[in-house]
Amino acid sequence: MRFVVAIVLFVGALVSIGIGLAQRTVWAPPDQITLTAESDSLAPVTVIDSDVLRSFDSRQTIDVIGDGPVAAAYGRTSDVMAWIGDARYNRIGIDEENQRLTSELEPGDDLQVPPLAGSDLWLNDYEAEDALKFIVNVPDDVSVIIASDGVAPAPAEVSITWPLDASTPFSTPLIIGGSALLVLGLLALLWALLHLRRSRGPRRKQPRLPRPPRQGRFRPRTRAVAPETRGRRAVRSFVAVPAALAVGLGALLVAPATAMADSVSAPRADSEQRPVAVSEPQLRRIVARVGETIAQADEARDADLAATRLDGPALEFRKASYAIRGGDANLGALPKIPSGKVELTLPQQTDSWPRTVFTIVQDDEDTTVAPTALVLIQQDARSAYKVHYAIALEPETQIPDVAPPSVGAARLPADSKLQVVAPADLAAAYGDVLAQGEASASYGLFDIESDTLLPQIGVAKKNERKAAIPTTATLEFANAPGSGETVALATNDAGALVAVNVTESETVKPSEAGAAVNTENSVKVLSGKTQTIKGITATYGMQLLFFVPPVSEGGKVQLLGYSNALVSATELP
Structure with missing residues (x-):
């Protein structure tokens, strides 16, 4: 019977290990699926919707084959469609029944689009020549856009590969359980051989003894013991141990796999939450691009290059700086636009344009320099974000609590009544304080x-300068709100971060006949006049950042930072 037990264990081991190995080899499921779409249309753009990308619950490897430049990017579906605008495009779909991709031409008036790569709208973008391969794992509301150079038709062949779950959760328990049965079978075999040897005893020949007298038959009463019972129990024990082991190992292996699948599931966006203008990684890329472009423009004093990344007062400051430095390299330099560590990201809550983002950036090369607050505005889907304000923060400035980057803030109307001062009135109010x-x-x-x-350019300082003017000339000051946009973003307490532009002019003119006004430094360079009998007006621009508290709590408006510079100097008519 012991040999029977060993044989049963060996058979069970063979079957268990065989099935386990088969699940990993001949019965193994495919580990990926690849679907391809081809198009011969003249459309300059191809779009893959998030529904297609998420047809299988795993990351997506996208292969694009074209003839020449190949560019691809991914972003929010609404942003992708806004960027396409009126352009004709190919829409990639999926035929789930036949397991293939489809390509459908969507009508449009435009057969050309701007270059795809480098746009601030994308969460990420890629470029290559002839062939491009990249991996994404997009959520529900993100789509992929593909193009060539914007003029040529979009690349003809697009393939998407999804990895599939090729795991065999029962393979390992079966192999381990089979191995355990094999060991038990070997032990059972040794046990059977040892028992057989002991039961046969020694084989020495004994001498024949005289036959004893025959006695009456006596049959003692004995209890019936079934040796097979103990054998069957042994069989059940040997089988139960590996079975329990296999079940336990299976549970241990299946549980972590399930936990892992849950941990890598793609996040779902809250449908009730308004989208934000940019994400944190997106803003870091934008700030880096802005800093790099402005550094090149500053070095070359190239106002046209600066205009690709600056607008409003920030561009006005740079243009004047380049003009002054062109006349005297020792004058007119402005602080650089930092591209280092982004310390605060406050995007506008919006899915339309224009879009606004407020950020604070620290200079990596010189941490002793105060951080710079940037206000960036994107006019439309195809435009780059441009710095409208670049404001040096006051020392030890405390920014009020604002929403996290994933939530963003509302851009308030200029006539908002929720703050102690309407944003539209702030520039004029502060200018009046400077004057009076x-x-x-x-x-x-x-x-x-x-x-x-205020101590630098307030009324007390103005009076000092007037007193220092010779009696043959007069000095007059005037200020007004500048041409820059009033930008107000809500804080958590219903207050507002408000950026405004104020200009202040200084007019010096002779007060007596025959008298003349001498100019110097930056005013001399911009006006082109060393001396004039008519007079000179020098205009200074101020970029100001305020915190305006809410009406419900009251309090005073606080200046958080400022930048000022000479922006023009002209001779009086």
Whole structure:
């Protein structure tokens, strides 16, 4: 019977190991699926919707084959479609029944689009020559866009590969269980051989003894013991051990696999939450591009290059700086636009244009320099984000609490009544304080004690300069809101971060006949006049960042940062 047990264990081991190995080899499922679409249309763009990309629950490897430049990017589906606009494009679909990709031509008036790569709209983009391969794992609302150079037709062949779950959760338990049965079978075989040897005893020949007298038959009463029972119990024990082992190992192996699948599932966007203008990684790429472009423009004093990344007061400052440096390299330099560590990201909550983003960037090369607050605006889907304001923050400035980057902030209307001062009135109110000081009706609105700009250009300083002018000339000051946009973004307490532009002019003119006004430094370079009998007006621009508290809590408006520079100088008519 012991040999029977060993044979049963060996057979069970063979079957278990065989099935386990077969699941990993001949019965193994495919580990990926690849579907391909081809198109011969003249459309300059191809779009793969998120529904197609997520046809299988795994990451997507996209292969694009074309003839010449190949570019691809991915972004929010609404942004992709806004960028395409009126252009004709190919839409990639999927025929699930026949397991193939389809390509459908969508009508449009335009057969050309701008270059795809490098747009600030994308979460990421790629470029290559003739063939391009990249891996993504997009959520529900993200699509892929593919193009050539924007003029030639989009690449003709697109393939998508999804890895499939080729795991065999029962293979390992079966192999381990079979191995255990094999070991038990060997032990059972040794046990059977040892028992057989002991039961046969020694084989020495004994001498014959005289036959004893025959006695009456006596049959002692004995209890019936079935040796097979113990054998059957042994069989059951040997079988139960590997079976329990296999079940336990299977549970241990299946549980981690399930946990892993849950941990890598793609996040789903909250359908009720408004989208934000940019993501954090997207903004870091934009800031790096802006910093690199402006550094090149500053070195070459190239205003046209600067205009590709600057607008409004920020561009006005740069143009004046380049003109001054062109006349005297020692004058007119401006702080660089940093492209280092992005310390704060506050995008506007919006899915339309224009879009606004507020960020604070620290200079990596010189951490002693105060961080710079940037206000970037994107006018439309195909435009680049441009810096509208670049404002040096005050020392030890405390930015009020704002929403996280994934939530963003609402851009408030200029006439918002939720703050102690409407954003549209802020530039004029602060300009009046600069001109009149305590006599200004707006003086009590501002936190004067923390303001470091007022001592430099306020009414007291203006009076000092007037007193220093010779009696043969007069000095007059005037200020007004500048041409820059008023940008207000909500804070968590219903207050607002507000960026405004103020200009202040200084007019010096002779007060007596025959007298003349001498110019110097940057005013001399911009005006082109060394001396004039008519007079000179020098205009300075100010980029200002304020925190305006909510009406519900009250408080004073706080100046968080400022940048000022000479922007023009002209002779009086």
